[in-house]
Amino acid sequence: MNVGGPERPVGGLAVPAPAGVELRPAGRDDLSAVLRLLAERTSAPPPVNPTAAQATWEAHLGSVDAAPFLAIADDEPAGLVLLTFRRRLNFATWEAWIPELIVAKRFRGRGIGRALLRVGIEEWRLRRAHRLSVDAWQDEEAAQTLLSGIGFEESKLRFRMAPLRSRGVARPDELDVRWLTVADFEPATRLVAELGPRHSPVPDRLDAVQRAYREIVRRPANGSLIAEIRGQPVGICTVENRATLRSQGPEAWIAELLVTQPMRGRGIGAALLDAALTWASEAGAESAVVEAATNREAALALYRAAGFDPSGSVFTLLRDR
Numbered sequence: 001m002n003v004g005g006p007e008r009p010v011g012g013l014a015v016p017a018p019a020g021v022e023l024r025p026a027g028r029d030d031l032s033a034v035l036r037l038l039a040e041r042t043s044a045p046p047p048v049n050p051t052a053a054q055a056t057w058e059a060h061l062g063s064v065d066a067a068p069f070l071a072i073a074d075d076e077p078a079g080l081v082l083l084t085f086r087r088r089l090n091f092a093t094w095e096a097w098i099p100e101l102i103v104a105k106r107f108r109g110r111g112i113g114r115a116l117l118r119v120g121i122e123e124w125r126l127r128r129a130h131r132l133s134v135d136a137w138q139d140e141e142a143a144q145t146l147l148s149g150i151g152f153e154e155s156k157l158r159f160r161m162a163p164l165r166s167r168g169v170a171r172p173d174e175l176d177v178r179w180l181t182v183a184d185f186e187p188a189t190r191l192v193a194e195l196g197p198r199h200s201p202v203p204d205r206l207d208a209v210q211r212a213y214r215e216i217v218r219r220p221a222n223g224s225l226i227a228e229i230r231g232q233p234v235g236i237c238t239v240e241n242r243a244t245l246r247s248q249g250p251e252a253w254i255a256e257l258l259v260t261q262p263m264r265g266r267g268i269g270a271a272l273l274d275a276a277l278t279w280a281s282e283a284g285a286e287s288a289v290v291e292a293a294t295n296r297e298a299a300l301a302l303y304r305a306a307g308f309d310p311s312g313s314v315f316t317l318l319r320d321r
Contacts, residue, residue: 011126012069012119018111021078023119026068031057033070033077037102038245043137043312045162045246045287056243060084065094067123071103071112078107081116083123087216089192089238089256090201092208096124096132099244101143113146121150121317130319137312144313152315157294159308161277162287164252167306169274172267177275180224180236185213187233188226191258198318216240221250223279227259227272235259237272241285252280252288257299269302277306 017023026034031050034057038047047053060066065086071079082100098120103113117134124132135158136143144154171177180188189209193200201209216222221242227235237257241250254276259268280288291314292299 011123012067015115015118015122017071018115020073021110021112021115022072023115024070024072026061026070026080028058028061030070030077034068034080035245037077037080037104038100040102040104041100041137041140043139047245048248052248053245056245059243067120069116069119071107071116073107073110073112076107077104078110079103079112079116081120083120085127085129087212089213089216090189090199090209091130091212092202092205094127094129096120096127096129098132098134101134108142113143114150117146117150124317128319132317134315135312136315138310140312144315147315152317154313155293155316156291156314157300157310158289158291158312158314159303160287160289160311161306161308162247164277164281164285164288165307166274166277166281169267169270171271174229175234175268175271176228177225177271178228180217180226180238182214182217184217184226184233185210188213188236191226191233191236191260192256194258194260195256221283223276223283225272225275225279227268229263233260234263235268235272237276239276239280241280241283247286249284249286250280252277252285254288254290257290257302264298269299270306273302273306 015023031053035047035050035053060068065084067083069081070077080100080102081098083096083098085094085096088095101116121132134147134152189201222240224238226233235258238255240253242253244251257269257273277288290303290308
């Protein structure tokens, strides 16, 4: 994502490195170093072996929506930030996401984590994405302190299920669950907007919001669903299988799960979630993750009942859309 040159670096290339440290984009030959750094996150699942990770790593490097950076100190890989850009419903711009921010134990205390986080922030600003989200696993107190000190806010709780499993939840009478299609743009937009003001699309950017929606729905790895009662949309669940360096198979990411206010408490959310997990499992996913704001008590209870375990928090920086 960085498009600067030696005379005028931009994005992550423009971030000053701590004394004795080099910050550079990661490359194809860095996979072994990346996997060693991933293993430093003791709260997270271990990384897969190099053979299983090779295709995922090369796809990551080949994507215009990814910006992996390494920190080198004493001629050794000392830290890593993985940054990707992803689409969300009801937004005209991208969301930046950092699933991995790591500093090797022996190099901590030298400002490397802060510098790598700055790399992610500058890449986010360069792309003009609406939000930057960073995953913090449980017990990563130093990382959470760093994020809060820079201005990130703890916005959501993160839950994980591994191995992935569905429960065979019975659907309420008259409930129909089907695939989300391009033609569902208007009801899908209305449903997601119930998550709050920031999830309501900006009126003068509806064309861009619709383009993003079409891109999400048409992805081969997309298994998003809409729930209807007597033809009326009452709920939505967006799910995408994505590759990860922490499992040989994909991980299912449930980005949005919402039931319209008048229809809550009838088991619709549980039916949608179960259908999404069934699709993800049949499509090869080995695990699933979902996020929810701390004030969404019903959603939190639903995820726990479905078998998800708390795995950490999501910290965010926001900007105008």
